[in-house]
Amino acid sequence: MNALSKGEKTRADIVECARQLFYEHGYDGTSFSAIVEASGLVRGNIYHYFKTKDDILQAVIELHLADYRALLAQWEKADDDPKMRLLAFVEMITGRKTELVKYGCPIGTLNSELAKDRRDLQQASRALFDLFRDWLAARFCELGKNEEADALALHLLGRAQGIAMIAHVYRDAKLLRRETDQLRDWISQL
């Protein structure tokens, strides 16, 4: 099961390479050639799989969505307590601090870049924010905060984005740790 044909595997390889390159160098900062080289393909061959660079980004966003959906499902499975589930979100941040300090938040930096000049693509990548927004809001509902659930979800998302951004700008993992501790306190006191 889960067997991929050769073409499917090549396609999956391209998307995985592109995701990492987009994360490390940005969408605009990643050339078609860079993706081709990283994938071990030959120059013109990539066009057999993707017509345009924008198509690759769409596939990268879908891969992100699938991965994060699986992660959220895992958090829900691991614990029934809504506060523990919210803490799992914060744990993700501290657990990924090394890459966050180096490259920033994969969702935030992507959206931020695309929002400037590629509003069509930004709309697609905003689905990643929506995924977390809705999941977090559902947890706040579980806590009985139905009225303010969405506002609380956006607040927490914003806090997380701010932390990731400052930690990225100053390349400071200690700051990230200190700030996530405050987030944990905030959740505990809800």
Place this chain on the structure above:
Amino acid sequence: MNALSKGEKTRADIVECARQLFYEHGYDGTSFSAIVEASGLVRGNIYHYFKTKDDILQAVIELHLADYRALLAQWEKADDDPKMRLLAFVEMITGRKTELVKYGCPIGTLNSELAKDRRDLQQASRALFDLFRDWLAARFCELGKNEEADALALHLLGRAQGIAMIAHVYRDAKLLRRETDQLRDWISQL
């Protein structure tokens, strides 16, 4: 006084146009040609004033620095109370909400973009963060929070960045207003 020679005025025009273009479309998203056109110059002429695009960015950063230094001085002059001075920082965010929702924070989005692939330039643009970081920390010192002044400054900067980012991603001015109200409360209760 303050008279600019023709060359100096042309140079200042280029920098002002570049600043706006970098803000609206990003550094990488702004071509040399775009700056030339916006400045009303002729194609090759811009190289008389700036050897490289990176040089233009340096000048843009310095323009930003000068403007923000003047703004901070104005806030200090307007009120002696440290809390009121901190509130002036928050007022800036709400006062600029239209452009923040449209293009994000000029400092944050610039740093975020450059941090990905142009670490040399990011280091220069980080001076803009340092300017606010040091100024905010000085205000927390005035409040007697000497030990935690820098941590509080970075916390406030992060909160502001997170708010700007989410408001930008969702193009939502109401969210920005709601979140800055919370920042105001946070400052009042210090």
Place this chain on the structure above:
DNA sequence: GTCTATATATTGATAGAC
């Protein structure tokens, strides 16, 4: 499905007459 060769546009940047 793979590979070579190439088209076409745009980029940042330069040389040199005026």
Place this chain on the structure above:
DNA sequence: GTCTATCAATATATAGAC
């Protein structure tokens, strides 16, 4: 200080033999 012409590099993208 202004303008024209142009360069070299790189970008995305295509055609077509194998």
